[in-house]
Amino acid sequence: MIENSFNRRNFLKVLGWGGATAALSGCGNTSVEDGKEFVTSYVETADYIIPSIGTYFNSTCAQCDAGCGIMGRVREGRVLKLEGNPKASINNGKMCGLGQAGVQAHYNPDRIREPLLRNGDRGEAITWEKALGLINEKVGGVNAENIAFLTGVVSGHDKALLKNYLDALGSGHHYVYEAVAPSVIRAANKKAYGVEMPRLRLDKAKVIVSFGADFLGAWVSPVHFSQQYARFRKPDSGERGVLVQVESKMTLTGANADRWLAIRPGTEGILALGLINALAAAGLSVPGDVAAAVGGYTSERVSKDTGVSAEHIGKLAALLKERSPSLIIAGSAAEGYAHGSQNAAAIALLNQILGNVGQTVEAPSSTPFPQMAPTTGNRLALQSLNDNMAQDKVKVLFSYGTNPVFTAPATMKLKENLKKVPFKVVFAHYMDETAVEADLVLPLNSAMEDWATVIPEYVAEGAQLNIRQPLMEKLYPGTLGLGDILLGLLKYRRPDEYNGFEDFYSYLRNAMVTNKDALGGASKDGDTFWEAALSHGGVKMVGEPVNLSGNVSATTLVVPAPFVEDATYPLHLIPAVSASMRDGRNANEPWLQESPDPLTTIVWDSWVEMHPKTAAKLGIVEGDIVEVASKSGAMKAQAYVFTGIHPDVISVPLGYGHDAMGRYAKGVGANAFKILDPVFDKETGELAMHETRVKVTKAGKRVIIVKDEGPAGGNQMGRKIAVRLTSNKVNLSEEV
Amino acid sequence: MNYFLRLSVLLVGLVVSAGSYAANTVQPLTTADDLGPKVEQPFEFPHNRHAGNADKGGMEINCMYCHTYARRSMVAGIPPVQKCIGCHQSIESVRETPRIKKLFEYWEAKKAIPWKKVHDLPEFVRFNHERHIQRFVFAQNKPVQEACGYCHGDVKTMTVARRQKPLSMGWCVSCHQKDHPVDATSTKTTHGPNDCWQCHK
Numbered sequence: 031m032i033e034n035s036f037n038r039r040n041f042l043k044v045l046g047w048g049g050a051t052a053a054l055s056g057c058g059n060t061s062v063e064d065g066k067e068f069v070t071s072y073v074e075t076a077d078y079i080i081p082s083i084g085t086y087f088n089s090t091c092a093q094c095d096a097g098c099g100i101m102g103r104v105r106e107g108r109v110l111k112l113e114g115n116p117k118a119s120i121n122n123g124k125m126c127g128l129g130q131a132g133v134q135a136h137y138n139p140d141r142i143r144e145p146l147l148r149n150g151d152r153g154e155a156i157t158w159e160k161a162l163g164l165i166n167e168k169v170g171g172v173n174a175e176n177i178a179f180l181t182g183v184v185s186g187h188d189k190a191l192l193k194n195y196l197d198a199l200g201s202g203h204h205y206v207y208e209a210v211a212p213s214v215i216r217a218a219n220k221k222a223y224g225v226e227m228p229r230l231r232l233d234k235a236k237v238i239v240s241f242g243a244d245f246l247g248a249w250v251s252p253v254h255f256s257q258q259y260a261r262f263r264k265p266d267s268g269e270r271g272v273l274v275q276v277e278s279k280m281t282l283t284g285a286n287a288d289r290w291l292a293i294r295p296g297t298e299g300i301l302a303l304g305l306i307n308a309l310a311a312a313g314l315s316v317p318g319d320v321a322a323a324v325g326g327y328t329s330e331r332v333s334k335d336t337g338v339s340a341e342h343i344g345k346l347a348a349l350l351k352e353r354s355p356s357l358i359i360a361g362s363a364a365e366g367y368a369h370g371s372q373n374a375a376a377i378a379l380l381n382q383i384l385g386n387v388g389q390t391v392e393a394p395s396s397t398p399f400p401q402m403a404p405t406t407g408n409r410l411a412l413q414s415l416n417d418n419m420a421q422d423k424v425k426v427l428f429s430y431g432t433n434p435v436f437t438a439p440a441t442m443k444l445k446e447n448l449k450k451v452p453f454k455v456v457f458a459h460y461m462d463e464t465a466v467e468a469d470l471v472l473p474l475n476s477a478m479e480d481w482a483t484v485i486p487e488y489v490a491e492g493a494q495l496n497i498r499q500p501l502m503e504k505l506y507p508g509t510l511g512l513g514d515i516l517l518g519l520l521k522y523r524r525p526d527e528y529n530g531f532e533d534f535y536s537y538l539r540n541a542m543v544t545n546k547d548a549l550g551g552a553s554k555d556g557d558t559f560w561e562a563a564l565s566h567g568g569v570k571m572v573g574e575p576v577n578l579s580g581n582v583s584a585t586t587l588v589v590p591a592p593f594v595e596d597a598t599y600p601l602h603l604i605p606a607v608s609a610s611m612r613d614g615r616n617a618n619e620p621w622l623q624e625s626p627d628p629l630t631t632i633v634w635d636s637w638v639e640m641h642p643k644t645a646a647k648l649g650i651v652e653g654d655i656v657e658v659a660s661k662s663g664a665m666k667a668q669a670y671v672f673t674g675i676h677p678d679v680i681s682v683p684l685g686y687g688h689d690a691m692g693r694y695a696k697g698v699g700a701n702a703f704k705i706l707d708p709v710f711d712k713e714t715g716e717l718a719m720h721e722t723r724v725k726v727t728k729a730g731k732r733v734i735i736v737k738d739e740g741p742a743g744g745n746q747m748g749r750k751i752a753v754r755l756t757s758n759k760v761n762l763s764e765e766v
Numbered sequence: 767m768n769y770f771l772r773l774s775v776l777l778v779g780l781v782v783s784a785g786s787y788a789a790n791t792v793q794p795l796t797t798a799d800d801l802g803p804k805v806e807q808p809f810e811f812p813h814n815r816h817a818g819n820a821d822k823g824g825m826e827i828n829c830m831y832c833h834t835y836a837r838r839s840m841v842a843g844i845p846p847v848q849k850c851i852g853c854h855q856s857i858e859s860v861r862e863t864p865r866i867k868k869l870f871e872y873w874e875a876k877k878a879i880p881w882k883k884v885h886d887l888p889e890f891v892r893f894n895h896e897r898h899i900q901r902f903v904f905a906q907n908k909p910v911q912e913a914c915g916y917c918h919g920d921v922k923t924m925t926v927a928r929r930q931k932p933l934s935m936g937w938c939v940s941c942h943q944k945d946h947p948v949d950a951t952s953t954k955t956t957h958g959p960n961d962c963w964q965c966h967k
Contacts (some may be wrong), residue, residue: 063883063886064802064803064805064883064884064885064886064929065803065804065805065806065882065883065884066882066883067882067883067886068880068881068882068883069843069844069881069882069883070841070843070844071844071846071847071878071879071880071881072846072847072848072878073846073847073848073872073873073876073877073878074846074847074848075846075848080835080838080839080843081835081839081841081843082835082839082840082841083838083839083840
């Protein structure tokens with residue numbers, strides 16, 4: 031943020047001097063380095079390697095868990111730019127900004143370069159031999175019951191090796207944790223459809239009603255959904271699909287919707303039931319028990335509870351009845367409450383009543399190798415690990431692919447509990463908040479240096495196994511991949527089985543070639559199969575379609591009445607998941623800090639989004655530093671006044687506010703995870719992310735918000751550059 | 767009226783000068799030398815032995831046999847060690863000389879030879895070898911050594927290469943302003959582009 035004291039004039043002065051200095055140093059001092067710089071020189075090279083001309087290699091993106099296929103442009107042995115792999119069925123050659131920043135994860139100056147062992151406050155560099163030996167000694171010295179492995183989503187051969195290692199230790203304690211994941215929806219889907227994540231066919235739907243699922247921004251597999259969305263908007267049939275987004279805080283998807291309905295937080299289930307009632311009244315056939323259960327949800331009552339006008343409920347019901355198939359999606363805004371499961375169940379029920387199951391909600395394929403299928407995570411896993419740590423039940427803890435010290439709410443006291451664990455091993459790219467607490471830090475290869483196989487949770491068609499291959503030599507000889515580390519550890523435990531493999535590459539290649547028949551390579555010899563798999567970036571597998579099951583019933587459905595007002599904490603906090611920052615794991619990539627948030631255009635900082643009415647009531651204007659206090663903590667950030675939010679709600683983006691990790695992440699913004707209240711979904715036990723109530727007070731200071739939009743915001747300074755139509759003049763509003 | 771008169775005079779003048787320009791004879795593309803610094807290399811590569819004339823004990827090897835990328839890439843490139851060994855493994859006569867021993871040391875250790883750059887341009891200049899080689903060697907049928915020599919000097923007489931020309935912008939432009947035939951058979955002439963962005967992208 032630019033403080034008021036540093037005004038535009040000073041800024042220009044500095045810029046002027048900076049420019050002059052640059053010009054002076056430019057005189058007679060060019061970058062010519064005859065006899066100093068080295069020429070790119072090879073020992074042996076392939077015919078297709080020509081200096082200055084890029085070669086493309088396929089791999090799999092590691093920036094989020096969607097598992098898009100990527101293609102890295104490599105020149106003179108260095109990866110320069112990433113593109114989408116056109117052969118990948120998830121992203122079909124497309125890529126998002128988060129993925130593009132993958133090169134910054136690779137070339138990041140803050141990467142850890144060698145294993146570090148704690149010595150007081152400092153980390154002392156040690157060799158890998160010593161590090162792995164030490165781990166083996168430590169796990170050998172404790173009861174296997176007291177060893178815990180905390181990871182993010184794992185799949186493929188990494189997961190298989192991890193399971194073998196845990197088996198070799200005799201411990202089953204594998205906690206899979208995702209700070210931001212649709213875990214309540216997975217459970218509700220499992221009940222309603224028989225699968226955790228069915229395939230959503232946006233392209234087949236004629237109407238989509240999304241309850242806060244930001245499928246164009248940050249939800250599940252946004253690049254895939256964006257392409258389906260394009261076909262939904264312009265289908266072969268010519269009839270443009272209509273998108274209605276119901277949520278309390280506008281997301282990127284909400285901004286693209288034909289109708290954005292600001293709903294009172296937590297009442298999504300009520301609206302879904304109200305729609306079923308309205309549809310039944312309009313003549314849609316609804317099973318008797320469901321009709322009876324929703325009978326009380328009259329349009330007046332629903333309108334009063336949700337804040338959505340009866341007129342819109344009527345229009346929406348008429349639209350859903352008229353256009354079939356439709357698709358109803360439950361997103362993070364619906365699941366983030368103590369009754370999140372009920373909300374999600376009500377929304378699934380709406381899908382079932384509309385006959386969308388089997389039409390736009392399709393069965394995914396199972397993978398022929400269940401031991402490699404992705405293990406998705408949830409927040410409950412961290413909760414149980416935390417409980418075990420508090421009771422001194424964990425003696426050796428491994429942490430991979432998560433940063434729980436950053437993402438756990440302060441009320442969990444995770445950092446304090448972590449101190450009770452005598453030996454903590456953290457696999458890390460950066461010295462993040464969790465790595466700082468570790469006794470042993472193991473530096474990981476970047477995704478551009480690593481071997482792995484990945485099975486994404488959401489696969490677009492059939493079953494597939496993506497391959498992640500190195501796009502270039504390792505930047506630092508002291509880093510290793512997860513596969514290599516696990517293999518090294520397994521060699522201590524099961525030498526007969528694993529000593530034959532020199533490294534993870536030889537293990538992986540052997541495992542793939544041995545099973546090539548099941549991996550679609552039955553007709554090829556081993557080498558050809560392997561080369562083809564690498565060149566395509568993955569293999570297609572023969573998967574069995576899973577049958578969608580689940581009964582249509584409303585018997586267990588109890589959607590509670592809307593919240594009662596809280597006088598002390600009058601506002602609801604929505605922790606927003608932004609397309610760039612997500613849960614904050616990529617915060618040290620400056621491109622992501624620099625790319626403006628799509629709705630507010632703010633860069634390099636957190637902000638508190640609030641409705642103009644709320645702001646007026648509190649006497650707040652844009653740029654005021656405000657304190658957001660919940661029962662569990664408080665944070666400060668700049669206020670941003672925005673109409674795309676319900677007046678009862680304020681929103682703060684997640685992922686900012688690191689106090690470690692690296693030069694681009696540290697000290698930028700404030701961490702909204704910390705102030706979340708410990709409220710849990712009643713059925714799944716998941717932390718209810720949207721349940722926190724807050725009060726907002728001015729903290730006194732005012733700043734100029736650094737953002738891309740002009741000083742008059744969306745008003746275009748009255749110049750009418752892009753003519754805006756009020757929503758009641760858009761033709762589509764007649765339908766929605 | 768006066769205005770149009772002046773304009774027409776100007777136009778006629780322009781046409782005449784352009785015509786006389788085109789009628790100029792083709793100018794030689796060679797320029798004076800301006801030696802660069804001596805560059806210390808891992809070991810002395812004798813360009814004269816490889817590319818020199820046969821009567822002076824040279825092999826007359828085409829520049830592009832080793833600098834194979836020059837005709838298809840922006841950079842000429844250094845041959846991979848593999849290429850040196852390709853010939854030298856069957857040249858027993860020099861196998862035990864100090865330089866060849868060193869070459870084989872690199873090969874056996876599988877280490878690339880850390881050659882230093884002799885011709886470097888500032889980062890904001892983009893020079894494309896491919897365009898020049900395609901124009902002079904392939905379109906105009908100029909001898910390879912002559913074409914390379916416009917910028918690199920008479921490499922066949924050197925041991926370790928040394929910069930021979932200033933490689934400054936004025937020097938580049940001095941050549942780009944000269945006329946040369948479009949191709950080997952044509953009587954039409956042209957000259958190199960003089961747009962800023964051709965080199966400063």
